[in-house]
Amino acid sequence: MGWLDIFRARKPEGGSTATAAKERLQIVLAHERVSRTREDFLPKLQQELVAVVARYVSIDPGKVAVNLDRGGDMSTLAIEIELPGPKVAVAR
Amino acid sequence: MAKVVVVTSGKGGVGKTTSSAAFATGLAQRGKKTVVIDFDVGLRNLDLIMGVERRVVFDIVNVIQGEAKLNQALIRDKRVDTLAILPASQTRDKDALTKDGVAGIIEELSKDYDYILCDSPAGIEKGALLALYFADEAIVVTNPEVSSVRDSDRILGVLQSKSKRAEEKKDAVKEHLLVTRYDPARVERGEMLKLEDIREILAIPLLGVVPESESVLRASNTGTPVILDAESVAGQAYADSVARFLGEERPHRFLDPEKKGLFKRLFGGRAA
Numbered sequence: 001m002g003w004l005d006i007f008r009a010r011k012p013e014g015g016s017t018a019t020a021a022k023e024r025l026q027i028v029l030a031h032e033r034v035s036r037t038r039e040d041f042l043p044k045l046q047q048e049l050v051a052v053v054a055r056y057v058s059i060d061p062g063k064v065a066v067n068l069d070r071g072g073d074m075s076t077l078a079i080e081i082e083l084p085g086p087k088v089a090v091a092r
Numbered sequence: 093m094a095k096v097v098v099v100t101s102g103k104g105g106v107g108k109t110t111s112s113a114a115f116a117t118g119l120a121q122r123g124k125k126t127v128v129i130d131f132d133v134g135l136r137n138l139d140l141i142m143g144v145e146r147r148v149v150f151d152i153v154n155v156i157q158g159e160a161k162l163n164q165a166l167i168r169d170k171r172v173d174t175l176a177i178l179p180a181s182q183t184r185d186k187d188a189l190t191k192d193g194v195a196g197i198i199e200e201l202s203k204d205y206d207y208i209l210c211d212s213p214a215g216i217e218k219g220a221l222l223a224l225y226f227a228d229e230a231i232v233v234t235n236p237e238v239s240s241v242r243d244s245d246r247i248l249g250v251l252q253s254k255s256k257r258a259e260e261k262k263d264a265v266k267e268h269l270l271v272t273r274y275d276p277a278r279v280e281r282g283e284m285l286k287l288e289d290i291r292e293i294l295a296i297p298l299l300g301v302v303p304e305s306e307s308v309l310r311a312s313n314t315g316t317p318v319i320l321d322a323e324s325v326a327g328q329a330y331a332d333s334v335a336r337f338l339g340e341e342r343p344h345r346f347l348d349p350e351k352k353g354l355f356k357r358l359f360g361g362r363a364a
Contacts, residue, residue: 017313024315028145032182040183042149043159062161070146 023072031070042066049079057083094202097209098227098265100251102243104214106235107272110308111330112211113141114319115231118334120175121319124206127166129178129197131223132213133189136180142169143315144177153181156193162200171320176205186218191225198226216250225256229266231299231337235273236285241293244269248296268299270333275304277349287347300333302326303346 046066053059063082069075099112109130116128130138133153139145144167150160155178162178169175178197181188201208212223224230230251234244251265252258258265271290278284291298307324311317319334321327325346332342 017310020315021313024140024143024145024313028140035183043154046160046164062163064161064164066149066160066164068147068149 027070027072030072031075042068046079050081053081059083094198094205094208095228096198096202096226097207097229097231098212098224098251099209099231099233100212100220100224100247101233101240102214102216102220102247103235103240106233106240107302107308108214108233109138109141109211110312110318111231111233111270111272111302112138112209113317114327114330115334115337116175116177116207116209117169117172117317118319118331119207119209119338120169120172122334122338123174124338125174125204126207126209127176127178127201127205128209128211129223130180130211131189131219132211133180133184133186133219134182135213136182138177138211139167139179140315141312142177142317144169144179145315148179151179151181152194152197153184153188155197156188156190162197189219189222191222194222194226216247220247221250221254224251224265225254227251227255227265228257229268231268231270232294232296233270233272234290234294236271236275236279236287236290238285241285241290244294248294267296268337269294269296270299270302272302273304274301274346276347280349298344299336300329301344301347302329302333 046064050059050061050064059081065080067078067080097115099108099115101108112128116126120126128138128142129152130136132138136151139148147167150165152165154160155162155165166176166178169177198208210223210227213219224247232244232247234240248267251267255265257263269291271287274287275284279286287298287301303325305324305326307321307326308318311321318324318326319330322331329346332345335342
């Protein structure tokens, strides 16, 4: 390390990788602390949703994608259920 | 048929997860369909190092217990499209991992992937034993430090006695030595074990040497596997190691101290 490092330390904090680390940790830990006191509801939520949809349309439980994006202020949960197309009668 | 590779070390904090993330990404970059599994149930971290922590929905325990399908639990990497991550559970206890459950997952993944990387937890308890049980090859991550070398030797013994290949008396698990956090300047000053000493003691083929590098912390800060930092010495050392793993001949680099000129000594040059 040389003496120029004295000036390096004054670099603005924003945009540094350490700031990114702190923000990522704050988000992930906020979510984990909540889930420590509450049971993971996602498996059950998914099962119940699929059951409800299956009451109306026949679906393949393997074609259900659950996507989550945890954010600081807001998270998005996207559940994608592939619906089969209308069966076309095949002429024999 | 996929190849199952365990990344293990015995000792904690030597760079298993960093190496798993780098290797998985490197294999995928070279077009291999790769999935990397976190076996550290209760203390998962691969998701953070890979930068997918916000997208974890289901985990390996959900799959074993039938609460989610395998393809729902897999997180597809957004940077390299042939790469997927299977996270560990953060809330369940370690007993939720069972040999039959893991066997089922590996069998199913084998159909779709070329490489299944198992990121082992530290220690030689259940999670670590299950991570190495199904391995065809093992990457033993070792620091140039007495306790790490001793624990690596211990884990090599476990590989040779407790893996599926050992139990079924098949060809032994293929072992690779990956030395990480190597500091050539300290080696030169006689403060750190030499590469040759580690090789002599452990006596397994050398896959690569990753020098101590500031880029590793930067990479973990941002959740970017360090191999994607192609400018950094650590990134290049991992890329070399992946190439060797795939059978390419590559000379070992970064084994000697960087020669600093007067300018660098005065104004500071850091390992990128």
